[in-house]
Every structure is written in C-alpha cells, then in structure tokens.
Amino acid sequence: MSYADSRENQPCPFCAAEPSNICRILREGLNTPDGSRITPIPFQTHQVAARRLIWREREPVPHVPAICQGWAASVLTLSDGRRQILSFLLPGDLVSAALVYDPVSPYSVEAITDVRYNGFDRAAFKAALADNPALIGLLSAFHGDESSHADQLAVDLGQRDAAERIARLIFNLSERLLRRGLVRHGTPSPELTRGAAMDFPLRQHHIADATGLTVVHAGKVLNELRRGGLIEIGDRTLMVTDPDGLRRVADMY
Amino acid sequence: MSYADSRENQPCPFCAAEPSNICRILREGLNTPDGSRITPIPFQTHQVAARRLIWREREPVPHVPAICQGWAASVLTLSDGRRQILSFLLPGDLVSAALVYDPVSPYSVEAITDVRYNGFDRAAFKAALADNPALIGLLSAFHGDESSHADQLAVDLGQRDAAERIARLIFNLSERLLRRGLVRHGTPSPELTRGAAMDFPLRQHHIADATGLTVVHAGKVLNELRRGGLIEIGDRTLMVTDPDGLRRVADMY
DNA sequence: CGTGAGCTTGACTTGTTTCAACCAACGTGG
DNA sequence: CCACGTTGGTTGAAACAAGTCAAGCTCACG
Numbered sequence: 001m002s003y004a005d006s007r008e009n010q011p012c013p014f015c016a017a018e019p020s021n022i023c024r025i026l027r028e029g030l031n032t033p034d035g036s037r038i039t040p041i042p043f044q045t046h047q048v049a050a051r052r053l054i055w056r057e058r059e060p061v062p063h064v065p066a067i068c069q070g071w072a073a074s075v076l077t078l079s080d081g082r083r084q085i086l087s088f089l090l091p092g093d094l095v096s097a098a099l100v101y102d103p104v105s106p107y108s109v110e111a112i113t114d115v116r117y118n119g120f121d122r123a124a125f126k127a128a129l130a131d132n133p134a135l136i137g138l139l140s141a142f143h144g145d146e147s148s149h150a151d152q153l154a155v156d157l158g159q160r161d162a163a164e165r166i167a168r169l170i171f172n173l174s175e176r177l178l179r180r181g182l183v184r185h186g187t188p189s190p191e192l193t194r195g196a197a198m199d200f201p202l203r204q205h206h207i208a209d210a211t212g213l214t215v216v217h218a219g220k221v222l223n224e225l226r227r228g229g230l231i232e233i234g235d236r237t238l239m240v241t242d243p244d245g246l247r248r249v250a251d252m253y
Numbered sequence: 254m255s256y257a258d259s260r261e262n263q264p265c266p267f268c269a270a271e272p273s274n275i276c277r278i279l280r281e282g283l284n285t286p287d288g289s290r291i292t293p294i295p296f297q298t299h300q301v302a303a304r305r306l307i308w309r310e311r312e313p314v315p316h317v318p319a320i321c322q323g324w325a326a327s328v329l330t331l332s333d334g335r336r337q338i339l340s341f342l343l344p345g346d347l348v349s350a351a352l353v354y355d356p357v358s359p360y361s362v363e364a365i366t367d368v369r370y371n372g373f374d375r376a377a378f379k380a381a382l383a384d385n386p387a388l389i390g391l392l393s394a395f396h397g398d399e400s401s402h403a404d405q406l407a408v409d410l411g412q413r414d415a416a417e418r419i420a421r422l423i424f425n426l427s428e429r430l431l432r433r434g435l436v437r438h439g440t441p442s443p444e445l446t447r448g449a450a451m452d453f454p455l456r457q458h459h460i461a462d463a464t465g466l467t468v469v470h471a472g473k474v475l476n477e478l479r480r481g482g483l484i485e486i487g488d489r490t491l492m493v494t495d496p497d498g499l500r501r502v503a504d505m506y
Numbered sequence: 507c508g509t510g511a512g513c514t515t516g517a518c519t520t521g522t523t524t525c526a527a528c529c530a531a532c533g534t535g536g
Numbered sequence: 537c538c539a540c541g542t543t544g545g546t547t548g549a550a551a552c553a554a555g556t557c558a559a560g561c562t563c564a565c566g
Binding site: 414415466467469470473 | 521522523524525
C-alpha cells in the first residue's frame with residue numbers, strides 16, 4: 001500500500017492481448033453474444049517496484065486488483081520462514097477471485113519485476129455482478145480455473161519429483177505467456193534450433209519456493225534440464241529448445 | 254451414478270449439527286437477519302457403498318451434491334497410478350462449489366464409508382442464487398473456504414515433513430468433526446487421560462494419499478505419534494490423547 | 507572498492523521410498 | 537467348517553532423492 005504510487009485511470013499500455021481476458025473485459029466492457037452489455041468497471045492504476053511486497057497476508061486490499069504489467073507472486077509464509085509460492089501472476093491476471101467479495105487478502109503478493117496493476121472499484125464490481133448474469137458466469141469460470149490450478153499444484157507437490165515439478169512449472173508458464181502473446185521466436189545460441197523464447201524474470205529462489213525445493217537443489221535440476229538441451233536460461237530470458245522433451249519430463253499428456 | 258440408489262426427498266437423519274451449515278440451509282431454508290428468506294432447494298437423497306467411486310474426474314454430475322452421512326474423499330489420479338487426495342468430505346460438506354455452475358466434476362469422489370448424500374437441483378440452485386444475494390454471499394464464502402483450504406494443502410505438501418503433515422491432517426479432521434458435533438469424550442485405555450475420541454474410518458493408504466507419502470512411511474510416522482502418546486488409533490476410532498503435543502508437532506499457532 | 511544478491515559445485519547427512527517378508531482379520535466359496 | 541484370497545498393518549534393510557553446509561565465483565550497485 002504505502003509503496004503504491006496511485007494514478008488516475010491511465011490507459012493500460014501492455015496488458016494481456018487475449019480478447020477474452022477478464023481484466024481486459026472489466027476495463028473495456030463487453031457486448032455479450034446474448035445482446036446484453038457488461039459495462040466497464042472504474043479502476044485506478046498503481047505501480048510497485050520490483051522485489052516489493054504489495055500486500056501482506058490477511059491485510060485488507062482496498063480494491064480488486066489485476067496485474068497489468070510485470071510479474072508478481074502470491075505467497076504463504078510459515079512462522080519459521082519457509083515460504084510457498086502459490087502462483088505467479090502475469091499481465092492480465094486477476095489476483096484473486098476471493099477479493100471481489102472479501103477485501104482480506106488470503107495470501108501475500110510480491111512484485112517480482114516492476115509491476116503495474118489496476119485496482120477495480122469493489123462496490124462497482126459487486127453492483128455490476130448483481131445486474132449482470134454474464135459477468136457472474138465470467139467470474140465463476142475464473143473461480144473454477146483458480147481452484148483447478150490449486151488442485152493441480154497439490155498433486156504436483158504431493159506426487160511429483162523435482163524434475164517433473166520444475167519442468168511443469170516452466171511448461172505452464174510458457175503456455176500462459178503464449179496465450180497472452182508474450183512469447184517470441186528466437187535463437188539465442190546459433191547452433192540450436194529455434195524455440196519459444198520469453199522474458200523470464202524468476203530467480204532460482206522463486207522456482208524453489210514454487211516447487212517446494214531448496215534453492216540449491218532447484219539449481220541443480222535446472223542445470224540438468226539445460227545440459228539435457230531442453231531449455232536455455234540466461235539474462236532474464238528463457239527459451240524452450242526442446243518442447244517435446246520438456247513435455248515428456250513434465251509428464252504432460 | 255450406476256451405483257447410486259436414488260430415493261425421493263428422504264429426511265436427512267444424520268447431517269451436520271451446525272446451524273450455519275450450508276447443506277442444512279439449502280435443505281431447510283433460512284430467514285436471514287436482513288429479513289429476506291432463502292428458500293429450500295429441492296434435492297434427492299442417494300446412497301453409495303463404502304469403497305465405491307461416486308464420480309470420476311471430468312464426468313458430469315447431474316446435481317449439486319452435499320455429503321449427508323459418512324466419509325468420502327476427493328481425489329486426482331495420475332496416469333501412472335499416483336493419487337492425491339485433495340480433501341476428505343464429511344457430513345455437511347458441499348462437495349464442490351464449482352459444481353453449482355459447472356456440472357463437470359473437477360476430481361473423482363470416492364466413498365470411504367457407506368455414504369449418503371443429497372443431490373440438490375442445479376437449475377433451482379442457480380435460480381435461487383439469481384434472486385437471493387444472501388445465498389450468493391453464502392456460496393462465495395464457501396468458495397473462499399475452499400480455496401484457502403487448497404492453499405493450505407499446497408503449503409503443507411510443499412514445505413512440511415511427514416510428521417507435520419500427518420499431525421496437521423489429524424488435527425484438522427478433529428476440528429472439523431468437533432464443529433459438527435461428531436467428537437465424543439472417552440478413555441479407551443484406562444491408564445490414559447481422557448481425550449477427544451471420534452470415528453476414524455481412514456485406512457493408512459488414505460492418509461498416505463492425502464499427505465503425499467507412501468503407505469509404509471505413513472504407517473511408521475503414525476506409529477511414532479502413537480508411541481509418543483499423542484494419539485491412539487484402533488478399531489476405526491481415533492483418540493487425541495495429547496492435544497497440546499499434537500498441536501506442537503502440527504505446528505499450529 | 508566493497509558489499510550483497512545470485513549462481514554453481516562438491517561432500518556429506520537426512521528423510522523418504524522401495525522391496526520384501528510376515529501376520530492378523532475377514533469374507534467367501536467349496 | 538475349513539481353505540483360501542484379499543485387505544490392512546508392521547518391520548527391517550538397502551537404495552535413493554533431496555536437504556544441508558560450505559566454498560568460491562560473477563555481477564550490479566552504491
């Protein structure tokens with residue numbers, strides 16, 4: 001809160017490209033197929049510097065936030081310092097559906113890069129929900145995605161080994177970034193085939209906290225993936241050089 | 254479904270005792286403090302035998318189910334057979350808030366004991382939501398509980414060791430059962446202090462699947478807890494003989 | 507120039523899994 | 537009524553995955 005540099009209704013220069021993105025619809029409104037119209041919800045744009053805590057666990061959040069630019073993480077911390085990252089928040093992500101009804105944040109949110117986010121007016125949001133069934137549908141679908149993501153995380157942490165967890169994390173992130181038009185094609189090192197390249201601001205400690213591993217071990221597994229020719233990382237960039245191989249390690253499909 | 258022996262609107266003989274329980278409110282209706290009334294939702298009662306699969310993952314569920322009697326588990330299974338239990342469903346639990354909007358089950362549900370459940374009419378449920386803000390609030394609160402439970406599970410599986418996980422599982426179950434009036438006081442073995450005793454139909458493999466451990470290891474840790482005088486288990490009954498000790502191992506508060 | 511954050515590597519320890527054998531309780535069918 | 541398979545639980549030894557500790561390195565930044 002104290003770090004948020006509030007601005008009035010700035011246009012969102014680099015939000016998600018997907019037309020059906022919920023943050024975009026809240027911002028711009030939408031003419032639904034059935035003829036009704038979802039009206040835009042008023043919002044304020046805020047800015048937070050990299051590595052800053054945006055909200056603390058159990059702290060009230062004065063609006064319904066959606067990430068507009070940059071990466072953030074939702075985190076739960078134990079009293080002895082162990083941390084679990086529940087999800088990485090990318091441009092276009094609503095932080096939490098729960099915040100629409102309840103201002104109390106269920107987890108901490110930390111900026112990984114510099115972050116710009118939109119804080120939608122909660123009262124206006126609730127009012128729009130009350131007289132707009134299409135918006136209820138949208139929100140409940142979002143809620144469903146959120147809980148299936150949480151369930152998936154539990155399976156990964158409970159049942160999968162380090163390599164699977166890390167490969168799946170990278171795979172999921174690359175798919176989310178792809179859907180948002182944030183994946184370039186490139187060939188960072190000349191001798192390798194082209195692949196999906198993306199900005200990748202995560203530190204090893206983020207990967208460790210998200211996968212329930214130690215930083216040291218996460219680093220080792222990351223190196224194995226790199227040595228196996230599946231990925232290249234460096235300079236805040238990740239490139240998937242062997243998508244099929246990564247998919248196999250990740251045990252997807 | 255094929256195993257479900259459907260019956261018409263039977264009274265629910267042994268549902269949760271809590272007055273604010275959501276299943277009870279759906280069944281009986283509620284006069285809200287603000288003067289409006291939540292009307293009862295029509296339902297059918299079904300019965301399933303112990304150890305039976307009630308719905309498979311991704312299978313459509315024709316109604317909105319709530320457990321009425323017995324224990325069940327929600328489960329995700331990987332292609333190679335690894336299983337993660339996401340939660341244990343006790344009498345009075347709505348199986349999943351997601352099933353109100355979307356008939357497709359996000360996970361399998363298995364009966365642990367013989368189970369009786371109420372299947373609420375989905376169309377009637379949605380209609381009641383549309384013209385009843387109090388019910389929306391109730392459901393969204395339930396949704397919030399559901400996702401904070403999922404988040405907690407991720408922290409446990411990602412950050413805690415075997416003893417912590419198992420102690421927390423037992424602790425959480427005992428608290429849920431207590432709230433529902435399903436905990437007796439008793440002293441199964443004469444030389445021990447009185448403690449909270451409850452029906453505990455879980456097998457070691459349930460505990461293993463819920464905590465992400467192997468059956469063998471779960472059994473060993475369970476024995477340590479027993480030898481440490483924290484709990485007694487036997488004959489489908491569990492008794493917490495040292496609540497403070499258990500709380501300490503579980504790292505609660 | 508010094509400091510701290512981030513990454514890499516190796517040796518060693520610990521927690522958990524795997525494998526295997528064995529026992530008790532129970533239900534079923536011959 | 538017994539024989540038998542199934543399910544659930546216990547135990548121990550050995551193998552393995554991940555954690556811990558420690559050192560050394562680069563790089564960005566004040």
